Amino acid sequence: MPATIRDIKDQTGLSLATISKYLNGGNVLPENKVKIERAINDLDYQVNEMARGLVTNMSRTVGVSVHDIGSLFCGILLRYIGDVLKNNGYSMIICDSRDDAKREEENIEFFIKKNVDGIIVIPSSQSKDFLKSAKKNNIPVVLLDRSITGSGCDCVRIDNRAAASLAAALLIDNGHKANAIIYSSVEYTGIERYKGFLETMSDAGMPIPEEFQMAGTHSIEHGYRSMNELLSKKNRPTAVFTTNYELTLGAVMAVNESKYSCPDDISIIGFDNLILSHVVQPKMTMVVQPMKEMGEKAAQLILFKIKSKDKDSPMEYVLNTSIEVGNSVLNLA
Amino acid sequence: MPATIRDIKDQTGLSLATISKYLNGGNVLPENKVKIERAINDLDYQVNEMARGLVTNMSRTVGVSVHDIGSLFCGILLRYIGDVLKNNGYSMIICDSRDDAKREEENIEFFIKKNVDGIIVIPSSQSKDFLKSAKKNNIPVVLLDRSITGSGCDCVRIDNRAAASLAAALLIDNGHKANAIIYSSVEYTGIERYKGFLETMSDAGMPIPEEFQMAGTHSIEHGYRSMNELLSKKNRPTAVFTTNYELTLGAVMAVNESKYSCPDDISIIGFDNLILSHVVQPKMTMVVQPMKEMGEKAAQLILFKIKSKDKDSPMEYVLNTSIEVGNSVLNLA
């Protein structure tokens, strides 16, 4: 049986209240402090979080629902989220929603049942419906990567349109006039990037023809097939913007297996430099998201909401993307 | 404020004990059952897991420590583990050990502090030291992917030597006599696969020359560099065994960027068909682990250990690997 606060009381002769106060950071006479610390050490005492939670109505646990736990993007965010939470004494319960709205809603309900103090969601849903049980139970929610209109939740994300504009501007600067985009048309972020890219290109007098707009799923396959299709056209584009990690990976593989080479025959600007650049020749030019900052910010934010019971109007934290310049974009200018 | 069992009592007129009994699956008169169920529905009652845990000394939570939450291998296992646990009403707290033994030990201590009922570890450590606080607190542990000698823990894994032998046998059957291996020399599984491959090749009278034994880290980079090195030799091998997912990915990329092609110039047999085969041409021949079975078995096992308080001598569940035949191995015979 693990030691309880009573055992500390017996060994030190102090009262429960004094010991509890010490445990929660209150002021105690130095001599008593020493006694308590020794007893804790001797008895290998650890606070019973369930008993504490029953009184304080806090579990010191955060639920994290991710749209795909197998994706590198989620995995890396989870790493940073987990670090911050753990350093603050919070544990994270993770549930995978597999890009399924129903599962996502079940995850939130599961979190509530498990008495989490707060929830972080990397959403797959476009609608706010899945959050209703969190709302009802008054549990704070932070959205990561995507915001959801009308959700009333704080959100940490990048400006996807601006990020895509960066990519477009770089291609324009390098003199590319025949540009294509491979994007995910099944998710908010993909569509935003698509819009940002097309708009910037249009504004520059270089609208993207329909045959160079490759819509599809968020997958290596789509990147691979689309790049093959683009390469087989009589009028190939000179540059392609691949709007997420998986699409970039697939596109690069397609080029490498083809008779063409990057950047001599085709330029690529990718998205999310998760690992690819360590491996691929030439070094890829990439739009990069601040993964560490995003994960840490989301974790700090949920901790803040939990502690402050803050009911201010929701904030959007829009972080900056940047371009890591490699050698995958040829300068035609 | 959420409803408590007291509110159910007030509405139904029954006693706390009866309601509690119902909640825990006991027998209650049909009419009372109806009353209770209606009250639960009306009041939107949910059991307070912390209060329940305080009494039962169970948190219905399992800690999962993974060696790298960013890796596809861990991500996919987590998916299956999470499903089984959730379906049984258990939540999973995840901690990343980043392949660091110290972190791994801290993770276990953190789990204990959080009163988990059981622990699943996908270990990075070779030593059992990091498990000591689990031992002391008598918390069951299941190791996944790697066993640790003397740990006294149940374990779910594959037979890595046998798996590598399968790969060797396939190359032999196809008439390959100049074979190379790219492997991870920093982890148990990699070393086992290395040993299995070399042994089978030696037994067949085709020992692997040292210059064809590419030791290194578990990384895409190592696969990439090693394959490049092999390709640049005057006497190239005719086939290469890449012993994990990342190494396979790196090796494939290297070949695709080179003037050589697979399988005409060089055959590859890979490991862990996580996603690669959907994308790469030619379709890869792969040694595959039963990921779903592994994750589910580990989760079922920890649930069993938790419920049974089973103190039998530890078991090793060694699952079968198989080969998925693609077109990446040329038949020279």
Add this chain to the structure above:
DNA sequence: CTGTTAGCGCATTCAA
């Protein structure tokens, strides 16, 4: 600064 007391929500005796 310290001690006494009550009670968080529930499961589990033991009687009835």
Add this chain to the structure above:
DNA sequence: TTGAATGCGCTAACAG
């Protein structure tokens, strides 16, 4: 089968 009573380990009043 049901009900009344007890306590899991801890925090938070409040009084000293």
